[in-house]
Amino acid sequence: MTQTCVIVGASHAAAQLAPILRQEGWEGRIVVVGDEPYIPYHRPPLSKTFLSGEKTLEDIYIRPQMVYDKAEIEFLLNTRVEAIDREKRILSLNNGETLAYDKLALTVGSRVRKVDLPGIDLEGIYYLRDANDVEQIKSKVKEGKHAVIVGGGYIGLETAAALRKQGMDVTVLEMMERVLQRVTAPEISEFYDRVHKEEGVKICCGVGVASFAGNTNVEKVICSNGDEYAADLVVVGVGIVPNVELADAAGLEVNNGIVVDQFARTSDHDIVAAGDCTNHHNVLYDINIRLESVQNATDQARVAAQTLCGKEKAYDALPWFWSDQYDLKLQIAGLSQGYDEVIVRGDRDNSRSFAAFYLRGGVVIAVDAVNKAPEFMVGKRLITGKVAVDKMQLADENIPIKELLT
Ligand SMILES: Cc1cc2nc3c(=O)[nH]c(=O)nc-3n(C[C@H](O)[C@H](O)[C@H](O)COP(=O)(O)OP(=O)(O)OC[C@H]3O[C@@H](n4cnc5c(N)ncnc54)[C@H](O)[C@@H]3O)c2cc1C
Structure with missing residues (x-):
């Protein structure tokens, strides 16, 4: 009998999880249920090139439909999962139907934080x-x-x-x-x-x-x-909140996100979760955290797919993020919480290119690099290597950044 894996939520995490699941050897049905009308699209361009009109929705699809077709990945779009019956392994959908699963992946992401102010319902x-x-x-x-x-x-x-x-x-x-x-x-x-x-x-x-x-x-x-x-x-734009209600109502452990272990498993062995909706332990920083980034959604989804196929690989990726504004490409690596010093490399006050390294106890824990790709790349290695740096060298643009690795 072939088994069915249902993925709830059709965005970054799902667009990674479903094809990887197939690649890793899942032979049964894969069904992605998403409440938006579209197959997964890149969300970052929404506030960038899609808003400015440079890109259309088709331009920002994460994968073309034919990739899903080839991997026999089914989509139920415009459909919302309303409840999970973990005992019977059945999902209730908003169209009154039910969907049975053997394994379940929750990639339900997050939603905007709403403000409750007079006049908020006005048009515009x-x-x-x-x-x-x-x-x-x-x-x-x-x-x-x-x-x-x-x-x-x-x-x-x-x-x-x-x-x-x-x-x-x-x-x-x-x-x-x-x-x-x-x-x-x-x-x-x-x-x-x-x-x-x-x-x-x-x-x-x-x-x-x-x-x-x-x-x-x-x-x-x-x-x-x-x-x-x-x-x-x-x-x-005042922040987001994770979509945890579905998991919470089903009795899964929730704490500022759906709690998952290093293999993206929830408190139910047959249910994994990935992306914005999860809270996991980050080994590098030794903290429990919920991340809001494409990197996390994608990397954690890969781990979740492998777990579902019985090929457990711990999630230990370095968090990274980016932001594009005007001609500025900001690349961020690591988590800066708890820093005790910031070293700036480059002319922050007069140019549009510099990097800020966050240190704790003399060790680089994060970097924000604006139009400075080499600093971002080297920064990642300094962070994962827990390298104690020479601060004078770090601040001196005349010394190639790569030299800090030696
Ligand atoms: C405007 C914008 C710009 C961004 N820019 C960047 C950036 O530059 N760099 C970066 O790294 N990150 C950026 N992000 C964040 C990034 O997009 C998210 O981290 C990423 O989308 C998370 O993917 P996800 O799959 O975990 O969840 P989401 O993208 O939140 O997707 C979850 C999906 O599940 C659906 N869903 C929820 N509940 C149900 C249910 N019960 N049944 C069916 N479907 C359900 C939701 O409607 C949604 O479609 C940006 C986000 C936004 C909104």
Whole structure:
């Protein structure tokens, strides 16, 4: 009897898990159930080239349909899994049908954090998580009109850059003292603040949004300090929350994400999970963490597929991430939490190319590299090698970065 593996969620993790499962020898049915209408697409371009109109949805499909067809991977799109009966191994779907599984993979990702403020339901106010959100945002993009971005994180800043490039008058409102405060050192925040201002974006930090006003479409954003900003379009980007409810209701262990072991297994031996929705132990940093990145979704999905095929390989990849804004390619390796020193390499104040190395006890634990691919590459090796570096050499651009490895 052939077995069925069902994958819930059709995005980055699923697009990796399903073909790898086949490659690793899974002979039974593979069914991917996704509540969006599309086969998996790259989410990062949503706030970059898809928003700016440079790429279409077809351009950003992770794999063409024929790859799935060839591997006999079935899709049930526009379909939501509502409940998991672990005893009977049956899923309840939102169309009233059921689907039996032998093995289950949860790649349900995360959703936007919503704000509950007066006026939030006005037209012209959007969150940004999927292709449909961006289609709606695009319909409001017009040169010379006012866009207000609520939240100065990566998504907010990338959206600001894409809208500014299309000639909108853009303001970013950030509640914290600086942009990117949750994820980077002040050195990086100051740099992005400068570049956005150079590009003509207004950045206001330390301001909380109190309400939105307008007739049918939003017309202004009102802050708690009384300041008002004209707005024809508002994009709210204030973080995400993991989709854990399905797993939680089924009795799986959940703690800021679906808890998985190093083999991507949940507390049920027949259920794996991968991507944004998981919380796992990172061996390199010795912490439990939930990551929000394509690298994590992809690498953990591979491990999950191998586990389902009985070929257990521990997940120990170094976390990395990127962000594109204007002509800036930021590449981030490692986790900077707990750093005690930042060493800057390059002219951060006057150029658009530099790297910031985060150190703890003299050892590099993370790097943020802006238009500095070699520093990113070497940084990765310094982190995994737990190398104690000479700080003077690290800061000196005249010394080739590769020399730090010797
Ligand atoms: C605008 C934007 C820009 C980004 N930029 C970057 C970047 O530059 N670099 C980077 O590394 N990362 C970036 N990310 C993050 C990256 O896209 C995510 O880490 C990645 O999408 C995670 O993939 P995933 O498969 O775990 O989950 P998701 O992409 O969240 O997909 C989960 C899917 O499951 C579906 N689903 C949930 N519950 C159910 C259910 N019960 N039944 C059926 N389907 C369900 C969801 O609707 C969704 O389609 C960005 C994200 C966004 C939104």
